[in-house]
Amino acid sequence: MRANAVIVAAALAAGVFATPAAADVLPDRAQAVGYLETGGPGVARAAEAALLGSPADLQTFLATGRQQARDDDDRVLVTQVLSTGGPVAKRAAQQALGGTIEDVRAFLATGLAQARVADDRIAVGQAMSTGGPVVNERAQKALDGTPADVRAFLETGLQQARDTDDRITTDQALAAGGPEVQAAAQTALDGTPADVRYFLSVWRQVAADGDAELAAVQGQLDGAKAGAAAHHPLIVRLAGERARKLASDARTANTTRLATQQSAAQHDAQVARGAAADAEQQAKDAAARAAQAKTDNDKLLADAADPALTVPNGRRASVYLLRNGGTAVKNAARAALSGSDDDVVTFVRSGLAVAQESDDRAAVAAIAADTTARPGLRQAARDALAGPYAGVAALLRTGDYPGRDTDDRVEVNQIMATGGPATKSAAQQALDGTVADVRAFLATGRYVARTHDLRIRVAQSLSEGPEVNAVAQGVLDGPDSYLQPYLDGELGKARARDAFTAAHVAKVNGLLAQLP
Template sequence: MKVKFLGAAMSAALTIGLLAAPAASASVVEGRAQAVGLLKSGGPVLSAAAEKALLGSDEDLRVFLADGQRTAKAEDERVLAAQDEKNRKLIVQAAGRGGPSVKDAAKKALAGTAADRKKFLEIDYAVCQNIDYDVLTTRQLSAGPEVRAAAQRALNTNSTDDVRDFVFFVRQAATERDNESAEVQRLTDEAYAAADQGDAEGARYAAGEAAAVAKNARDANAQRLEGLRFQWGAEARAAWQAEIDRAKRDKAEADKAAAQKTDAAKLIADAVADATLAVPNGRRAAATFLKLGGPAVKAAAEVTLSGDEADARAFVATELAVATEKDDRAAVAAIANGPGSDRLHQAAKDVLAGPYAGVVEFLRTRNYPGRETDDRIAVNQIMSAGGRVVKERAQKALDGTPADVRAFLEVGQFAAKIVDDRIKVAQSLSSGAEVDAAAQAVLDGSDSGLAPFLASGLGKAKLRDQDTAAHVARIDELVAGAAAAAESVEQ
């Protein structure tokens, strides 16, 4: 909710009543400016204490600056110290299981400041992990042929995700294929050698062992994929729950901010109606707008909280309205210079050239001459590129009202695409063991995982299935050759 106070709302008498105030002493104004600085830069406890002092009496402010700020800061530091101790433990754990790059960065973080340790966990750890994974993958270029090929493919993409996949599960499968190939080749060679020497029993034994190794490898690979399917599914469900929890927190924060803005707007309205409320209400509203307003409103709120009573009265009488208009006009200017049609850009420019009421209405509705045409063009473009469900719902919107078209653009298209994406992922099932494991995990997870899987994950899983199929074909050929050699001796 935005606050709009202009012109007619401010009569000359009201303005005189709001702006009349005794001047505060320089020391009080300096103290308020100091408190605002602490409000903006302090930790949660210090910031809250500074806001309370700013909204209280001059004596409250004096007590806060003399002693209260130290107490509040000490509490913030105690909380930070406790968190830093947790961070230290997490870094020690990371170093214990990390590679050389992680260990080196962890050592430096542990010897550094609390900010260094926080940065390690938030940024450096992941960066150093990727460096270690790259090094590990590069070393695999001297391994067996299957591992070497898989490592080279991961490195060629320049994708950290592909390298991580190689390290965590692709390498294992490739290593098992290399081991199987070596063992089956050895047993096949034994079968041929025994056959050449007329040793039927030896040839049969070697051929049987080769077949058994191949079967055991197929069973082990199936078990590996079943384990991955379970692991990926659990991770997908956990990520989905985390996404749900994050969305709930975001909504709660948004609802809280909206309520605070509503309360601040009422404070201003009450102060406009009753000049005796201008100072307390103006400052309380300013404390809210300092956190939740646009750039100009925040600047005006800071002046209000830092200044004397006259500044608070001016904030209620004129400055909030002036700053709000400035922010709103900046928002329209961004639309005029942003993405969209020429009609939208021209409409935004026309609005900027007119009175503020037009700016407010434009931001509220986003209506402009030619919008219905633009909206229909946008729906047709989406329909052309979309799947079956997107096409059906887009056509339904086009057959309906302008409101239906707008609803499709704002919400409906995304819901329809999710349905199409889920259908596509489900259709990929039964096309290969690797694809099945990956696709089922995606279907178990949130909607946000569908598009990335279709864009890249599905193709990668298909390549892994192709690798397995090519390997199995080579092994089957070796096993068949060993069996033929044994059979030739018996004949």
């Protein structure tokens, strides 16, 4: 024991167990920075903690902590497969999670890809069980090919094959259907694949019911005429009653169908609106967190003026800037985080400012080269690049340049000239207000007003007809993203369906008018 103590004392005196010098730490720090940038969430967090800790923390991370964090990340990845994978992938993932870490690694290395291939083949087989001839032919060709062929079929080929099968089915309806079905089928074939799908899922039956109604009413009309010719008033009366009831029942059935469609559309729209609101709130929360993180980092750098805080704060700031800075700032932050205490001090006191100026000048150069930017702004960018950095920073911070206010007012007038009533009103209020009002309108107000205008136009279409009303009500209950597609396409198609129905009802009423 005494001999061991002497050996340890001698080693301490020689510095064998002393903390490694900064130069010895540099390669390890660079390695940890690499893991910070490329590792999974757990590895990145562990690398950050090690880089901000002591040399011993760094050594522990590289020796064991990195692998432990990677194992945790791997388990997270496998767990995600349980909610996103197909049946084979889910079973394989569950087996991996129930095994050792080597099983998890093997699953991610090869097992997941193999399971996905099996799931893809199952999906193609399921498509064949419900598909038409074109789907079946192309699916079999994919199954006879490579896994890449199977994946390509599922990603694009399946829908293309279904569209072709749908057109074949619609062509068959065109050839075999009555006049109403034929007219509806031709309209669908002249449109988009979505129009064909709508015909097959909804309108084919509506048109077939219309053909059946016309035939039935015509039959009653023929019977009534025959009864009148034979001087049988009871036959005439009963035939007339049956004809009118057929027409009344058909109108009721159509009203019920539209009410059901509208209810389903409104439900789906409300769900979509809720999802959009959630996504918008998440984006706002993320923006707030990002703003707070920047504020916190700015304070770290400000406090780094204290020599006692220069290195620890500089390292923490380097982590943030490595993730959020421009190209030059990221490079400088990476070098500081990988380097010695002296490197961090240099970064805080001068290197960051040099890198920030480089990034800012690159940003202003991009403005000067942007052919879509305003001429005045491009000239201001060129002037700033030719001068000191203060002008570059000011342009990026404020966006101000000679003539900006005039350009802003011109743009507001252009928007007002083509906008709807809400846009015109908001634009005029901005023009009647301050410079800040004009800029606020261009930044956000124009988009809010445009959305109001779109909703006004959709609401105005509610009174046009039953088909339009059924679709429009769902659009109004949905997110803002529903508005423009409705006005650009869905409204015209709903109008066409209303016209189709009106023409059909006119035919029926024409037959009823002939009743004796």
